[in-house]
Amino acid sequence: MVTASHGLLRQVQSPADLKALEPAQLPRLADEIRAFLIENISRTGGHLGPNLGVVELTIALHRVFDSPQDPVVFDTGHQSYVHKILTGRQDAFPTLRQKGGLAGYPSRAESEHDWVENSHASTALSYADGLAKAIRLQHRSGTVLAVVGDGSLTGGMAWEALNNIAESTDLPLVVLVNDNGRSYTPTVGGLAKQLTSLRTHRRYEQVLDMVKRGVSKAPVVGSTAYDVLHGVKSGLKDVLAPQGLFADLGLKYIGPVDGHDEQAVEQALTQARQFGGPVLVHCLTRKGNGFEAAEAHEEDRFHAVGKIDAVTGRPLGAPGPQTWTDVFSEELVRLGARDERIVAITAAMTYPTGLHKFAAAFPERFFDVGIAEQHAVTSAAGLAMQGLHPVVAVYATFLNRAFDQLLLDVAMHRCGVTFVLDRAGVTGPDGPSHHGMWDMSLLQLVPGLHLAAPRDATRLREALDVASQIDDAPTVIRYSKEAVPDDIPAVEVVDGLDVLLRAETSPPRVLLVGYGQLVGTTLEVGRRLVDHGVGATVVDPVWALPVNPALLELARTHELVVTVEDNGVVGGCGARLAQELRQAGVATPLREFGIAQEFLEHGTRAELLAELGLAPQDIARTVVETIVAQESDLSRDSAPRTA
Numbered sequence: 001m002v003t004a005s006h007g008l009l010r011q012v013q014s015p016a017d018l019k020a021l022e023p024a025q026l027p028r029l030a031d032e033i034r035a036f037l038i039e040n041i042s043r044t045g046g047h048l049g050p051n052l053g054v055v056e057l058t059i060a061l062h063r064v065f066d067s068p069q070d071p072v073v074f075d076t077g078h079q080s081y082v083h084k085i086l087t088g089r090q091d092a093f094p095t096l097r098q099k100g101g102l103a104g105y106p107s108r109a110e111s112e113h114d115w116v117e118n119s120h121a122s123t124a125l126s127y128a129d130g131l132a133k134a135i136r137l138q139h140r141s142g143t144v145l146a147v148v149g150d151g152s153l154t155g156g157m158a159w160e161a162l163n164n165i166a167e168s169t170d171l172p173l174v175v176l177v178n179d180n181g182r183s184y185t186p187t188v189g190g191l192a193k194q195l196t197s198l199r200t201h202r203r204y205e206q207v208l209d210m211v212k213r214g215v216s217k218a219p220v221v222g223s224t225a226y227d228v229l230h231g232v233k234s235g236l237k238d239v240l241a242p243q244g245l246f247a248d249l250g251l252k253y254i255g256p257v258d259g260h261d262e263q264a265v266e267q268a269l270t271q272a273r274q275f276g277g278p279v280l281v282h283c284l285t286r287k288g289n290g291f292e293a294a295e296a297h298e299e300d301r302f303h304a305v306g307k308i309d310a311v312t313g314r315p316l317g318a319p320g321p322q323t324w325t326d327v328f329s330e331e332l333v334r335l336g337a338r339d340e341r342i343v344a345i346t347a348a349m350t351y352p353t354g355l356h357k358f359a360a361a362f363p364e365r366f367f368d369v370g371i372a373e374q375h376a377v378t379s380a381a382g383l384a385m386q387g388l389h390p391v392v393a394v395y396a397t398f399l400n401r402a403f404d405q406l407l408l409d410v411a412m413h414r415c416g417v418t419f420v421l422d423r424a425g426v427t428g429p430d431g432p433s434h435h436g437m438w439d440m441s442l443l444q445l446v447p448g449l450h451l452a453a454p455r456d457a458t459r460l461r462e463a464l465d466v467a468s469q470i471d472d473a474p475t476v477i478r479y480s481k482e483a484v485p486d487d488i489p490a491v492e493v494v495d496g497l498d499v500l501l502r503a504e505t506s507p508p509r510v511l512l513v514g515y516g517q518l519v520g521t522t523l524e525v526g527r528r529l530v531d532h533g534v535g536a537t538v539v540d541p542v543w544a545l546p547v548n549p550a551l552l553e554l555a556r557t558h559e560l561v562v563t564v565e566d567n568g569v570v571g572g573c574g575a576r577l578a579q580e581l582r583q584a585g586v587a588t589p590l591r592e593f594g595i596a597q598e599f600l601e602h603g604t605r606a607e608l609l610a611e612l613g614l615a616p617q618d619i620a621r622t623v624v625e626t627i628v629a630q631e632s633d634l635s636r637d638s639a640p641r642t643a
């Protein structure tokens with residue numbers, strides 16, 4: 001939404017328009033962008049805090065660099081709204097993160113100025129390394145700018161890239177570190193300490209002031225504050241040893257620069273771009289800057305908000321229903337009180353995964369490792385080897401990058417580690433790299449792994465208890481982003497299978513196997529079939545892996561098996577059950593329903609599930625069509641063959 005108070009902003013529809021502005025106009029532009037962000041994101045929801053923190057530095061980078069000839073890459077991409085505002089997409093903001101609307105991350109389909117769409121952190125420097133090498137190799141002009149947050153720098157990939165970048169002297173690459181001291185919560189680890197020391201060193205503040213006042217005539221590029229101080233006849237007596245993580249790695253470093261002083265950032269980026277080799281510009285910013293409610297929000301500075309009041313920042317509407325995360329959060333504290341072997345690990349997502357209650361109750365048994373899922377998993381293996389039972393809580397999609405660690409560091413060593421995958425299945429507004437649609441397919445490859453997809457809170461609690469007692473293999477519990485449904489009781493239990501609906505007709509025709517959040521849908525399908533006179537049995541194995549042999553026996557007595565899961569269909573639980581049926585010689589055909597194995601755009605979870613044909617009525621219709629087709633095949637095959 002663009003109002004009259006955005007007069008100056010309306011004039012800026014491209015980086016060229018931005019470059020044409022006088023420096024004296026930029027503070028007003030920054031104010032208008034902040035107002036625009038608050039007005040729009042308070043209505044749509046989104047990453048308000050991160051974007052309020054990058055207003056000035058995004059203005060500066062688009063005045064210094066010539067996008068898209070100079071590729072600008074955002075790490076994680078959640079902080080690219082200002083970039084979008086300045087590259088001709090202001091009018092689309094009322095559609096942010098909505099189906100068919102503006103993506104919440106860079107989108108190559110939206111703009112030539114967008115490069116990286118993956119919302120998984122710590123990738124930007126590797127992309128930038130490749131982009132810069134290509135420019136150099138092809139003797140093209142252009143300098144790559146990578147914008148990376150302090151949190152994303154705690155990811156291993158970032159250091160793999162820095163290790164390569166640091167050895168080069170002529171790579172056309174500038175790294176802008178957006179250091180606001182936080183991921184959601186304050187950034188952890190030695191890196192955070194290093195950044196803090198750079199940020200708070202007494203002399204650096206004076207250097208900061210000098211750079212700001214333009215006192216320093218000495219080239220600040222390629223030097224630490226030590227050289228700047230030496231080069232400046234400013235009477236400063238102290239000298240600073242060339243210090244700091246980045247300088248020690250051999251990277252040219254400029255900073256720290258006040259990331260809310262647009263001219264200071266412009267000056268630093270100008271010098272860095274001219275240098276002709278890799279330079280790291282360290283900008284200090286505040287997440288949520290300019291919105292009091294965000295800056296005061298202790299938990300995460302409005303990292304990701306729903307619809308809120310644009311003045312007070314308070315959530316609009318009544319508080320939502322209990323979520324899966326809420327149930328897990330409380331149950332883990334109970335489990336931790338009962339079993340002191342339980343320890344918990346997060347990868348910089350304490351609150352989003354619900355571990356904050358466990359952390360408060362058992363601070364010495366809680367570990368935040370930063371955005372470092374691979375490290376989290378193998379560290380968990382170490383904890384398990386010493387007799388503890390780690391619970392690693394991550395969003396399902398982020399486990400992808402730690403698959404090798406789970407397979408070989410945990411499972412091969414028969415370590416009892418429990419993985420709790422939040423946001424499993426279709427998530428919605430965060431788009432293709434956020435849907436938790438890969439884990440069931442990946443994890444069914446892991447020998448010995450147990451995977452539970454609870455259908456309700458009671459099953460989640462039970463699964464967590466069972467998992468905590470399995471100490472010779474990985475256990476996985478997955479649940480979606482939605483509210484937790486009311487309990488769905490079993491009408492009977494057959495060899496570990498929860499029977500939710502027993503066919504009245506004899507023989508029963510369709511065996512419906514539901515998994516996790518879609519068990520409710522599966523039960524609704526069963527009821528529709530029964531209403532149409534098709535005998536249906538509905539079961540929930542709860543533990544999808546290993547496959548319960550009782551499913552194979554039940555399948556023998558039905559004409560068709562139907563599986564319904566909130567996971568990609570390729571390699572999903574349906575595919576795995578079909579394989580087990582074949583291996584057991586059970587000829588009953590199986591029809592899988594799940595997420596099409598494609599990159600799904602953003603939208604609401606309900607919209608996307610319906611689009612995938614996972615609404616109960618659609619599944620029921622397809623099942624009836626399948627049954628009818630089977631009947632006609634049967635009658636054709638059994639009809640006497642005419643000569």
Ligand SMILES: Cc1ncc(C[n+]2csc(CCOP(=O)(O)OP(=O)(O)O)c2C)c(N)n1
Pocket residue numbers: 050076078079119120121148149150151152153178180182183184287303347348349371373398
């Ligand atoms: C691999 C991975 N793990 C977790 C996340 C969830 N996540 C999104 S943004 C974020 C914090 C990023 O912090 P930082 O890089 O400092 O950026 P800021 O939000 O502070 O601008 C996290 C943990 C993610 N996107 N990718």
Ligand SMILES: CC(=O)[C@@H](O)[C@H](O)COP(=O)(O)O
Pocket residue numbers: 076078119303304352423427430481
């Ligand atoms: C950018 C990122 O990875 C997270 O901030 C994500 O957007 C949060 O998703 P939820 O809103 O589902 O917690």
Ligand SMILES: [Mg+2]
Pocket residue numbers: 149150151152178179180181182183
């Ligand atoms: Mg940060």
